[in-house]
Amino acid sequence: MKSHISTTINGDSVEFLCDPSQTLLQVLRNDLGMTGTKEGCGSGDCGACSVILDGELVCACLVLGVEAQDAAIETVEGVAAHDQLHVIQEKFLEHAALQCGICTPGLIVSTKALLEENPSPTEEEARYFLAGNLCRCTGYDKIIKAVMDAAATMRQGA
Amino acid sequence: MALVCFNASLEKHAGCANLTVAAQNYRALLEELTQRLPQLTQEVLTPLALVIDGEIVQEPFLADFSADAELHFIEKIAAG
Amino acid sequence: MSEAREFKHIGQRTIRPDGFDKVTGKANYGADLSLPGMIWGAILRSPHAHANIKKLDVSRAQASPDVLAIATFEDFPSVNAAAQRNGSQRKDLMDTACNIFANQKVLYHGHAVAAIAARSQAAAIAALDLIDVEYEVLTPVLNINDAISADAPILHETMMTQGLAEPATEASNVSARMELKKGDIEAGFAAADVIVERAYDTPTVHQGYIEPHATTVVFNDNGPSMIWCPTQGHFDVRARVAQLMNLELGQIKVVASEIGGGFGGKTTVYLEPVALILSKKSGRPVKMEMSRGDVFRASGPASASQSRIKIGAKMDGTITAMQATLHYEAGAFQGSPMGPGCMTVFTPYDVENLYVEGFDVVVNKPKVAAYRAPGAPQSEFAAEMAVNELAKKIGMDPIEFRLKNAAKEGTQTIYGPKLKVVGLVACLEAAKSSPHYNAPIPENVGRGLAAGFWFNIGGQSSVIINLNPDGTGTIIEGSPDIGGSRASMQMMAAEILGVAPSSLNPIVADTEHVAYNQTTGGSRTTFATGMAVVEAAEDIVEQLKARAAAMWNVTAEQVDFTDGVAHNLSGEDQLTLAEICASAEKTGGQISGRANINARGAGPSFAVHICDIKVDKETGKTDVVRYTAIQDAGKAIHPSYVEGQFQGGAVQGIGWALNEEYVYSKDGIMENAGFLDYRIPLASDLPEIEAIIVEVPNSFHPFGVRGVGETGIIPPLAAVGTAVAEAIGQPISSLPCSPPKILKLLMAAH
Ligand code: FES
Ligand code: FES
Numbered sequence: 001m002k003s004h005i006s007t008t009i010n011g012d013s014v015e016f017l018c019d020p021s022q023t024l025l026q027v028l029r030n031d032l033g034m035t036g037t038k039e040g041c042g043s044g045d046c047g048a049c050s051v052i053l054d055g056e057l058v059c060a061c062l063v064l065g066v067e068a069q070d071a072a073i074e075t076v077e078g079v080a081a082h083d084q085l086h087v088i089q090e091k092f093l094e095h096a097a098l099q100c101g102i103c104t105p106g107l108i109v110s111t112k113a114l115l116e117e118n119p120s121p122t123e124e125e126a127r128y129f130l131a132g133n134l135c136r137c138t139g140y141d142k143i144i145k146a147v148m149d150a151a152a153t154m155r156q157g158a
Numbered sequence: 159m160a161l162v163c164f165n166a167s168l169e170k171h172a173g174c175a176n177l178t179v180a181a182q183n184y185r186a187l188l189e190e191l192t193q194r195l196p197q198l199t200q201e202v203l204t205p206l207a208l209v210i211d212g213e214i215v216q217e218p219f220l221a222d223f224s225a226d227a228e229l230h231f232i233e234k235i236a237a238g
Numbered sequence: 239m240s241e242a243r244e245f246k247h248i249g250q251r252t253i254r255p256d257g258f259d260k261v262t263g264k265a266n267y268g269a270d271l272s273l274p275g276m277i278w279g280a281i282l283r284s285p286h287a288h289a290n291i292k293k294l295d296v297s298r299a300q301a302s303p304d305v306l307a308i309a310t311f312e313d314f315p316s317v318n319a320a321a322q323r324n325g326s327q328r329k330d331l332m333d334t335a336c337n338i339f340a341n342q343k344v345l346y347h348g349h350a351v352a353a354i355a356a357r358s359q360a361a362a363i364a365a366l367d368l369i370d371v372e373y374e375v376l377t378p379v380l381n382i383n384d385a386i387s388a389d390a391p392i393l394h395e396t397m398m399t400q401g402l403a404e405p406a407t408e409a410s411n412v413s414a415r416m417e418l419k420k421g422d423i424e425a426g427f428a429a430a431d432v433i434v435e436r437a438y439d440t441p442t443v444h445q446g447y448i449e450p451h452a453t454t455v456v457f458n459d460n461g462p463s464m465i466w467c468p469t470q471g472h473f474d475v476r477a478r479v480a481q482l483m484n485l486e487l488g489q490i491k492v493v494a495s496e497i498g499g500g501f502g503g504k505t506t507v508y509l510e511p512v513a514l515i516l517s518k519k520s521g522r523p524v525k526m527e528m529s530r531g532d533v534f535r536a537s538g539p540a541s542a543s544q545s546r547i548k549i550g551a552k553m554d555g556t557i558t559a560m561q562a563t564l565h566y567e568a569g570a571f572q573g574s575p576m577g578p579g580c581m582t583v584f585t586p587y588d589v590e591n592l593y594v595e596g597f598d599v600v601v602n603k604p605k606v607a608a609y610r611a612p613g614a615p616q617s618e619f620a621a622e623m624a625v626n627e628l629a630k631k632i633g634m635d636p637i638e639f640r641l642k643n644a645a646k647e648g649t650q651t652i653y654g655p656k657l658k659v660v661g662l663v664a665c666l667e668a669a670k671s672s673p674h675y676n677a678p679i680p681e682n683v684g685r686g687l688a689a690g691f692w693f694n695i696g697g698q699s700s701v702i703i704n705l706n707p708d709g710t711g712t713i714i715e716g717s718p719d720i721g722g723s724r725a726s727m728q729m730m731a732a733e734i735l736g737v738a739p740s741s742l743n744p745i746v747a748d749t750e751h752v753a754y755n756q757t758t759g760g761s762r763t764t765f766a767t768g769m770a771v772v773e774a775a776e777d778i779v780e781q782l783k784a785r786a787a788a789m790w791n792v793t794a795e796q797v798d799f800t801d802g803v804a805h806n807l808s809g810e811d812q813l814t815l816a817e818i819c820a821s822a823e824k825t826g827g828q829i830s831g832r833a834n835i836n837a838r839g840a841g842p843s844f845a846v847h848i849c850d851i852k853v854d855k856e857t858g859k860t861d862v863v864r865y866t867a868i869q870d871a872g873k874a875i876h877p878s879y880v881e882g883q884f885q886g887g888a889v890q891g892i893g894w895a896l897n898e899e900y901v902y903s904k905d906g907i908m909e910n911a912g913f914l915d916y917r918i919p920l921a922s923d924l925p926e927i928e929a930i931i932v933e934v935p936n937s938f939h940p941f942g943v944r945g946v947g948e949t950g951i952i953p954p955l956a957a958v959g960t961a962v963a964e965a966i967g968q969p970i971s972s973l974p975c976s977p978p979k980i981l982k983l984l985m986a987a988h
Contacts, residue, residue: 021360030359035270036263038498040448041530045913048448076263089261093253096878099721099886101260102449102498108261124922131922134913136446136499137721138882139889140921141929165654166417167401209655213938215838216697230654233577235695 007068009034010078018065025049025060027068028075036076036105040134047133050106050113051075057113059132076105079112087157088112088150095146099137107133111147119155123148160227162191168231171197182225184208184218206231246801247729247739248941251878254725255744256496265496268452268468269527276454277306279355279509279516279526280362282369283536284344287378287602287906288391291342291351291371299354299368307355307519308369309512311339314482331481333571337605338482338511344373345393345570346604347907348535350508355516355524378602378906382544382565385411385599393570393600413572416580416596418652426559426591430550434628438620440955440973441899442542442567444534445609446890446918449498451537452527453509457517462750463490465514468497470504470718471757476749478507479514493748494718501890502608503538505757534911538607539900541566541574545620555634555642559591560584564617566598569605574598575613578693581653582952583617585691586640586662586844587625588649602906608759610887611692611948615894615955619973622688622956627969636687637670645691645844661870661934661944662689662844668932669846674866683852683863684964690845690952694761694945696837700753701770703731703742703778704830707823709816713744713774716755717767721886721947722879726764727771729875730941734775736802737815753834761945764875765936766837772940777831785818785825839938843946845869847888847953851961855984858977860896860962866928867953872936872944880946881929887950888927893919894951895958899974 002017009032018027025042028034028051040046042061049060052074053067079086088111091097098104107130114121114129121129126147127140135143159178169175172195181187187208191198208218209230215221216234223229259265299305317335335341340349352369356362379385379393390411398406401415427433453467463485469475472494480487497504509526517524528537548561562583566574580596609615629639644666649657669675669687679685705711713727724744732739756762783797786804790797790811798805804813822828850864867884874880897917901910910916935942955973963970968983 019360029269030272033272034263035266038267038449039269039527040450040498041913043530043912043914045530046448080262083258085258085261092261093257096251096254096722096876096882098257098260099879099882100447100449100497100499101256101265102267102447102496104260105263127921127924131920134448134918134920136448136501136890136918137886139885139887139919139927140924141885141927142878142882144921144926163654165652166419170403212655212658213839214655214693214695216695217836228656232581232653232655235578235693 003066005066005069007070008072010074020066022065023061024063024065024068027065028060034075034077038102038105040102047110048103048106050109050133052109052113057110074109076109079108087153091146091150091153095142095149097138097142097146103133103135107135107143111150115151115154119151121151160223160225160229162229165230165232171195171202173197182222184221203231205234207234245733247732248875249877250729251876252725252729252739254722255728256719256724267449267496267498271454271466271495272525273454273456273523276523276525277355277357277520278359278362279353279513279524280359280366281350281512282352282366283532284340284347284349284351286344286373286375287347288376289344289373290376291340291344292374293370293372294352295370296352298370299365302365302368304356304361305354305365305368306357306522307516309353309515309519311335311341313515314339317482334478334506335482337571338508346602348532348604349570350536353512353516355520379411380601380603380902380906381542382567382599385601393602397572397600411600412597413568413600414576414598416577418580418594419592420650420652421591423559423561423591423593427550429552429558431553432628432631433548433550434624434631435548436624436627436971437544437546438623438971439544440542440616440619442539442603443894443898443900444539444916445501445503447499447501447503450528450530450533451508453513454523454525455510455513455517456523457514462488463514465490465492465510466495467492467510468495468504470497470500470720470759472718473716473749473754474505474757475507475510479511482511483514491748491750494746497718497720500720501610502612502759505608505759506538508537530913531911534916535908536604538605540609541568541606541616543567543616545617547620547624549624549628551628551632553632555632555639557587557589557643560587560589560621561593562617562621564594564596566596566613566616567601567603567606568598569603570600571605572598572600574606575608577613579613579617582614582691583621585651586645586689587643588645589643592652594652603900610890610951614690614692615891615952618690618952619955619959622953623959623970626686626688626956626960637666640689641666658841659934659937660842660844661932664932664934665844665846665868665870668868668930669848672848672866672868672930674848674864674928679850680863682965683850684961685848685850686957686960686964687846687848688953688956688960690949691842692761692949692952693842694765694840696766696840697756697762698836699755699767699770700834701767701774702752702830702832703774705778705819705828707819709737709814709819710741713742713771714747714752715744715767715771716747716752717763718746718758720758721883722876723763723767725879726768726875730768730771731775734772735778735815736800761843761947762840765840765939765943765945768875768943769837769939770833770835773833773835774831777833778829781829781831782815782818785822785829786813788825789813789821839936841872841936841938841944843870843944843949845949845953847957849954849957849961851958851965853962853965853980858980858984860975860980862892862923862925864925866930867950868930868932869946869949870932870934870944871946872939873933873942874931875941875943877931880931883946884929884950885927887948888954889919889924891951891954892958895955895973895975897974897976
């Protein structure tokens with residue numbers, strides 16, 4: 001039996017039907033067509049599916065679709081305001097912090113969670129916070145530089 | 159006359175480490191080599207790349223070279 | 239090629255054209271396409287590493303209303319026929335077919351046996367239980383020693399070793415032997431004062447791209463079928479699928495989605511032909527995705543290797559002889575990168591006497607695929623470790639030792655040609671003066687340094703540049719962009735046309751909209767496709783001159799075109815590129831440029847890496863505390879993405895050296911098929927990766943480009959290995975340097 005779920009995604013109220021075994025990631029990607037959130041492993045090991053659920057950074061592949069009931073979900077699609085990029089997104093581009101870009105949506109969302117929790121992370125704090133987001137292309141160097149620069153810029157702006 | 163040098167694997171077929179050829183393009187080269195060295199068949203040579211004076215030519219079909227060129231056949235380089 | 243040339247755009251750090259879509263989640267990757275009426279495919283995989291298929295019965299599945307289509311090896315009836323037509327590629331095609339679906343025999347844990355399509359992914363997976371397979375389990379062959387032992391079970395009854403002195407008479411797990419030599423190896427060792435001889439081994443590792451293989455396919459009887467997939471070479475996907483299915487190239491259109499990493503691993507087909515069969519049978523679009531476990535178990539990893547290295551030198555540091563015996567695992571079907579491994583192993587050295595022997599060995603593991611500089615990391619790891627040990631023995635600094643023996647212009651390589659202008663000496667000098675090398679080595683830290691060499695390739699690229707009436711335009715290329723190459727294409731075209739890079743939109747077209755392009759790999763894209771972009775842009779410049787001449791009623795020779803503006807040499811007139819485009823309808827129609835090339839003259843890229851590692855002597859845990867990657871780029875078109883290639887390659891190499899390896903049970907079951915247990919480097923494992931770009935131009939490229947993508951993965955293995963050896967005071971001979979192994983070495987020393 002499918003459950004009827006009402007939730008909020010990036011500020012929009014959304015309803016969907018979902019199987020009890022379906023993950024939030026499957027619902028987002030396959031049922032709602034929100035493919036910005038990526039799947040790299042389906043087992044909580046890569047962070048490509050990072051989303052923010054009621055203010056918590058989670059792996060969407062480890063959350064069930066039914067858990068979205070009455071929740072507020074933020075995905076990568078909600079980070080930019082229309083075509084105005086978020087500072088984090090701008091800094092990722094400026095620092096060439098992506099090569100293939102498959103890890104990027106997850107990293108943008110995780111970085112947002114990091115900087116909301118800790119606006120002035122040290123480089124080491126940033127590296128440990130983002131340790132759940134695998135990137136195979138960049139060696140993380142430019143990602144960390146982008147994150148540190150985004151943090152500095154956001155502090156100035158705040 | 160261009161000089162053809164064989165690596166150790168090809169030397170087995172060719173029976174010599176190098177020889178000079180009159181050919182000045184790839185097709186003439188194949189013809190000349192397979193005629194003069196019957197063990198060195200088209201099947202052995204055509205999958206290989208040709209190196210002309212140090213420049214690797216992966217698809218040498220139309221390649222020309224000068225009369226004093228140094229030529230090597232090598233395995234084609236795979237992509238990564 | 240003038241080295242002092244001033245560039246307007248080349249060498250700048252522009253924002254990549256595809257960046258906006260990638261940071262906002264709009265970019266579509268392999269798994270992101272769904273179509274109306276689409277169903278899902280799933281694959282039944284072998285639970286055994288080596289077994290005969292006694293019975294494969296799909297009748298229960300066939301009877302199920304949930305099952306919309308089934309596919310097995312039987313659905314490649316044309317493989318033999320198609321293979322006939324393709325002559326020498328016959329064996330290769332047969333192997334590809336037998337890898338996609340087992341043919342009477344499964345050869346590795348995870349080998350595909352059959353596939354099912356159903357209305358949902360879950361339904362397809364559930365229905366796999368309805369397929370009945372009976373196996374006769376055979377003893378698996380899991381490493382080189384087992385494979386070459388006299389009583390080894392034979393994987394392929396018809397496989398005879400090629401390249402032996404005497405033709406082979408018995409079936410073997412060794413598919414080929416290769417031998418390369420130069421000079422007189424015995425005399426070389428006789429002249430040596432010091433000799434180092436050691437054996438090394440490296441494990442099976444995976445490319446580890448974060449995006450699993452995925453595809454969406456629509457079979458079409460009345461027009462081209464469509465295949466959407468993430469691949470490094472959509473034209474080669476088309477060719478492969480056409481051969482397997484006995485179709486003409488024009489009957490298939492392959493669309494390259496955005497690609498989430500490949501590193502050589504996305505250069506072949508796994509799911510695409512299966513999805514096409516299921517789509518044909520069901521009459522519906524079919525989507526298939528590999529799970530991460532499938533990716534590890536059944537897509538191409540990189541070869542495990544065993545190497546024996548012997549090097550002799552005089553006390554003054556002159557290397558007199560180098561010898562290697564190299565074994566590479568090919569996985570279940572022949573074709574490891576043993577050849578390039580043999581060719582690259584000693585290329586950083588100008589030494590008179592060389593001897594290399596290589597063997598390609600099949601084992602019950604997935605068929606290997608290319609992985610960045612395929613074959614070179616394994617063999618050069620062994621060579622560089624031995625070189626470092628030898629330098630230490632004769633009391634020479636590893637950089638000085640290398641400088642004394644460094645390959646340079648004119649060095650006779652073991653594989654044949656003499657090197658042209660190369661940048662190894664420049665890289666070594668840069669290493670010598672780098673802040674890292676001049677910093678004191680902290681306590682409890684070991685420092686290692688190693689060099690690396692990769693050829694780079696050219697090959698076929700086709701490009702069309704279309705200009706719009708307002709002077710903006712589109713660059714249509716066919717090289718999947720795996721690390722930012724669209725930005726480089728834009729910059730190179732902008733440089734020639736004298737316009738802003740952002741006014742030219744680069745797109746990677748499908749197989750119908752541009753002519754054949756070779757696969758992205760071999761570090762060829764910025765070099766060869768870049769060359770085609772330059773040629774297409776130059777084609778446009780000629781046309782712009784002719785059009786301006788027509789406007790001024792002069793000849794094209796009387797027109798000069800610089801920085802985007804045409805000048806009438808016999809008058810004062812000027813027309814910008816945009817103005818010429820605006821009047822194109824009057825002067826003969828719209829303007830587009832074209833180039834179809836088979837690029838020659840790829841320039842090798844050398845690298846030198848320096849690594850500092852701290853070892854916790856209690857736990858054996860290693861920490862990379864400082865790392866510097868130095869490499870010759872020829873000319874860096876977009877320095878940020880060049881640095882990114884150095885850094886990414888370095889970190890993959892660090893993972894290979896420190897943590898990554900396939901772990902098998904004695905039955906050949908892969909036990910760590912996930913990112914939790916197959917541990918690739920995390921952000922928290924690493925320091926900054928300092929990147930130093932050396933530029934020794936490649937005279938064959940209009941801007942001096944050498945490919946940069948591959949070399950960077952070679953030096954880390956020995957740089958890390960040596961750093962660990964220095965830190966623990968014990969020789970390292972086996973990768974990865976995982977904590978248990980290091981602890982063992984430390985204990986043995988006490
Ligand atoms: S897909 Fe969720 S963590 Fe990898
Ligand atoms: S950019 Fe490719 S995985 Fe991070």
